[in-house]
Structure formats: structure tokens, C-alpha cells
Amino acid sequence: MSKFMTSFKFTYLGKVKSKSFIIITLLLVLLVILAFNSKNILNLLDDDKNIGIVTENENIYKAISSNKNAYYGNIGVEKYSKEEAEQHLESGEIDYFIEINISENDEINAELFSKSEIPTQIRSGTKNLLDNLQSQISIQKLGLNNTEIKELNKQSTLKEKILNNSGEISDKEKNFQLLFFTFIIVAIFFIVMTYTNQIAMEVAVEKTSRVIEMILTSIKPSLHILAKIVGVFMVALTQVIIVILTVCFCLLIFDAGAIFEKFDLEVTSHSTFLIILSIVFWLIGIISYTIVAAVLGSLTSRIEDIGQSVMPLILILLASFYIVIFSYDNTENYFVKVSSYIPLFSPFTMLFRIANNEVDILSVISSVVISIIFIVTLFIIASKSYKSLILKYEKNILYNLKGVFLRKNA
The missing domain is CATH 3.40.190.10 (Periplasmic binding protein-like II)
Incomplete structure (x- = not known):
């Protein structure tokens, strides 16, 4: 346990003290504060006409x-x-x-x-x-x-009703949910991209510098990768807690009601449900991408190949982001529905469906369970193959990966 904690502390403290963590966290805090002061900012920017x-x-x-x-x-x-x-x-x-x-x-x-x-x-x-x-x-x-x-001057009357298990929501509530969702997916996108590159680079540096050979003499490979993943998870959790505390502080200090009224927004129980699930999918996304990035980093024998190694994961991340961006006017299209149950895609697309109130609770639970099963399965595979991958120095990434599966099947 002491060896695990040593490796965990090294990963956690190293990332929390890093410039990228500090900059991203400060930017998120600044965005939250700016959002709560948007009314005053707009008043300052608006010239008297x-x-x-x-x-x-x-x-x-x-x-x-x-x-x-x-x-x-x-x-x-x-x-x-x-x-x-x-x-x-x-x-x-x-x-x-x-x-x-x-x-x-x-x-x-x-x-x-x-x-x-x-x-x-x-x-x-x-x-x-x-x-x-x-x-x-x-x-x-x-x-x-x-x-x-x-x-x-008599006008017709049009009422909107959403007939699903999620119930009805007002236009104001939907406006808030979409605005909040947009902020969340942009934050998830940049944070996941940052951690993905960091963890892959960190593993690749340990491997190419041969430091990993000394590390593995004192700690099991499965414990080493577990410490890294848990460390990154705790870094992400720290970031989430800081943002939540900032929101709570802003709610106490600033007049949130006036801001919501100005921008035609409303927060209700449905919105609270979205906020909680946003945190859940935020953490699921970071853990999923981090495990895959760690494996991809262990496939790399040279630092200059890290971009090539991580590229497939970055493409999946971009695809998830753009599926949502290009589906704003068609929330129930085929790609959004299917990808909301696919791990690595669901942190974006399932949240999108929740923000539009177009998914029932059973579908949300199914998506979360599938993602958790994916994370557990991926971690088991990663922990078993990590030792053989991290000690392979072949320049061909596909050859390293092929060798792992052949060895497992042997």
C-alpha cells in the first residue's frame, strides 16, 4: 500500500502543481465568475445609444x-x-x-x-x-x-408538451440546460485532451528514459498504472470541487436571479439532475480517456512518436465533440442516439440528450453502466498488458500491440 501511495502522490501532486492544471482551473473559475457577472459586463460594454x-x-x-x-x-x-x-x-x-x-x-x-x-x-x-x-x-x-x-388582434395559442418520462420543461429551463451543457462539453473537451496528452507523455517518458525499469523493480506494473489512473482521477475530482465551490460562492455573492431573468434562464429540479450527471460524465470521460492514453503511451518507444500513438484517441474525442456541435438542430438523429451508449462518446452525446430533455432515466443509467463496464474491462486489460508493453522497445507501435495479444493467446 505504501508503494501505491508513493506512486499516487507523485502523480497527483505533480499534476496539481503543474502549470497546465493551474491555468485550466483558473480559466474555469474565471469563466464561472464572468458568467455570474455577465449582466454587469454587458452593461459596461454597451454604449449609450x-x-x-x-x-x-x-x-x-x-x-x-x-x-x-x-x-x-x-x-x-x-x-x-x-x-x-x-x-x-x-x-x-x-x-x-x-x-x-x-x-x-x-x-x-x-x-x-x-x-x-x-x-x-x-x-x-x-x-x-x-x-x-x-x-x-x-x-x-x-x-x-x-x-x-x-x-x-386575436392570436392562436400554441402549447408545447414533451411526452417522455422526463416530464415537461419550460423554454427558460431548456435555455439554461443548453447553455450549461455547452459550457460543460467545452470544459470536458479541453480537460480530457490535456490529461490524455499528459498521461501518454508521462508514460512514454518513463519508458524511453528507461526509468520504468527501475520503478517496476519496486512496484507491480498493475499497481503503478492504477496509481497513475487514480492520481489523474483525483486531479479531475479536485478540479470539479474547485468549480463547484466557485459556483456556490458566486451564488452567495452575486444576484443570480437577475442574471437568469435577463437571459431568460431558469433552474429547476431537471437542471439539478443535469448538473449532477454532468459531474458523473465528466469523471467517466476523464477516466476512460486516461486509461486508453496510458496504454497508448506504453506502446511508444520514442517521444517523437507520441503524437502518432495518441492520434486515434484524439480523433475519437474530436468526433464526439463534433457530433454534438453539428446536431444542435436535430437532437434525435441516429448518430446522437447510438453514440450516447458507446463509451468515449457518451460523455458528450448522452449529456446532450439529457440537456434537451429527450432521454429517460433508464437510458441514462444504461449509458453509465456501459461506461463503467468499459472502464473496468479496459483497466483489467491495461493492467495485465502494461508490463509487457512498457518493456517493449520496438519502434513499430502496431507490432508491439500485436505482440501483446499473441502472447495472451499463446
Whole structure:
């Protein structure tokens, strides 16, 4: 046990003190803090915008002034003559101005002026505002009473129901789940890639420098690889705990409710379920990729071949990530469904299905169980073949791997 702890401490402390761990953890903490302060950051970045209104119809200006927040948000509106508006636009006192005229047929004709590209929000807000004004003028022209106006403006009702065992979720809750999921898969992607390269490189360095031969004289190969895997697992767990503590701290310090309200987000029991499973799949992903990386690293006889050795694993990682990215508009496609049960892919694709509330609890449990079985089986194979792999110095990676299986079958 003391030998295992020595190897474990060496792996764990070495990685926790490494620059990559510190940088990635600080970045995750910074992202969490920025997310909880996003409202204040956006307010700082948003310049005060002002719009000038050029019209001879005082009622038009009053209608725009009273309804500007619905179409423009916190943007100032002021009435000017055409000459004044042009001067203020040139000097930068206003950012845009709208010249509005009403024809003899009571049709609104307007022009939107700006010195630079007009943002979509301003363009669409202006169009919606003018359409609303035109509708009001048409109603007055037709002499409709309040009852007729209500009938004219009556809208259809559409309700959404998700008929599965996960229950129904609101749009706000789904927005939060997708936003949280996006953050998680990006974090998993970069963390797994970092640990994969680290563990493979560490094993390869021990092998090529012949240090492993001295290590294996004092500790069993199975204990050595177990110590490395558990060490990396604890490093990942440390990272998760730091992020969770940061989230808890931000929830206590910052006004999370205002942030969720601004971005139309909501956290409920379904979201808590996603957060817990995100941690589970985060750890499953790191352990799975770490074991495979350790085996691939032991296949390498030269440091310069480590990239070639780890490349298949990196391609699987990229494939998992891109299956999700390219399936945002089609969450129930064939690739997502099938890959959500395949180890190495499921930490991404199953979480994606959970975030969209399109999977039942039995499917989630099945995916987790399959991944655990894969991890246990892979570890047994890795621990049995590690000694023969780590002491082989053939330059051909495929030859080393083939030799292991032939020896086992012999």
C-alpha cells in the first residue's frame, strides 16, 4: 500500500502543481465568475445609444417615445428637425435618426439614417415599430370599435408538451440546460485532451528514459498504472470541487436571479439532475480517456512518436465533440442516439440528450453502466498488458500491440 501511495502522490501532486492544471482551473473559475457577472459586463460594454425622430406628426413621436423600450430597450429617443438630426448624427450626439412621413393615403414612409452599419436589433426594432404604427393608423381609418380591434388582434395559442418520462420543461429551463451543457462539453473537451496528452507523455517518458525499469523493480506494473489512473482521477475530482465551490460562492455573492431573468434562464429540479450527471460524465470521460492514453503511451518507444500513438484517441474525442456541435438542430438523429451508449462518446452525446430533455432515466443509467463496464474491462486489460508493453522497445507501435495479444493467446 505504501508503494501505491508513493506512486499516487507523485502523480497527483505533480499534476496539481503543474502549470497546465493551474491555468485550466483558473480559466474555469474565471469563466464561472464572468458568467455570474455577465449582466454587469454587458452593461459596461454597451454604449449609450440615441435615436433621433424626424416627423411633423406629434402623435407619431409620442407613440414612439412611449413604446421605445419594447422595440429598442434602453435607448434614448428625441425629436429633431431634419437639419438638427443630420448635425447631431455628424457630431456623434445621436447614433441614428428616422425620418417618418405619412402619405395622403395614410401610409407610413420612413428612412433610417446612420453613419455606419445598422445593427439588426435597431433595424428589426424600427421595422416592428413602424408596422405597429401603421396598424394603429389603419384601425383608426376604418373606425373599428374596441371589440372589433380585439377580434382583429386575436392570436392562436400554441402549447408545447414533451411526452417522455422526463416530464415537461419550460423554454427558460431548456435555455439554461443548453447553455450549461455547452459550457460543460467545452470544459470536458479541453480537460480530457490535456490529461490524455499528459498521461501518454508521462508514460512514454518513463519508458524511453528507461526509468520504468527501475520503478517496476519496486512496484507491480498493475499497481503503478492504477496509481497513475487514480492520481489523474483525483486531479479531475479536485478540479470539479474547485468549480463547484466557485459556483456556490458566486451564488452567495452575486444576484443570480437577475442574471437568469435577463437571459431568460431558469433552474429547476431537471437542471439539478443535469448538473449532477454532468459531474458523473465528466469523471467517466476523464477516466476512460486516461486509461486508453496510458496504454497508448506504453506502446511508444520514442517521444517523437507520441503524437502518432495518441492520434486515434484524439480523433475519437474530436468526433464526439463534433457530433454534438453539428446536431444542435436535430437532437434525435441516429448518430446522437447510438453514440450516447458507446463509451468515449457518451460523455458528450448522452449529456446532450439529457440537456434537451429527450432521454429517460433508464437510458441514462444504461449509458453509465456501459461506461463503467468499459472502464473496468479496459483497466483489467491495461493492467495485465502494461508490463509487457512498457518493456517493449520496438519502434513499430502496431507490432508491439500485436505482440501483446499473441502472447495472451499463446
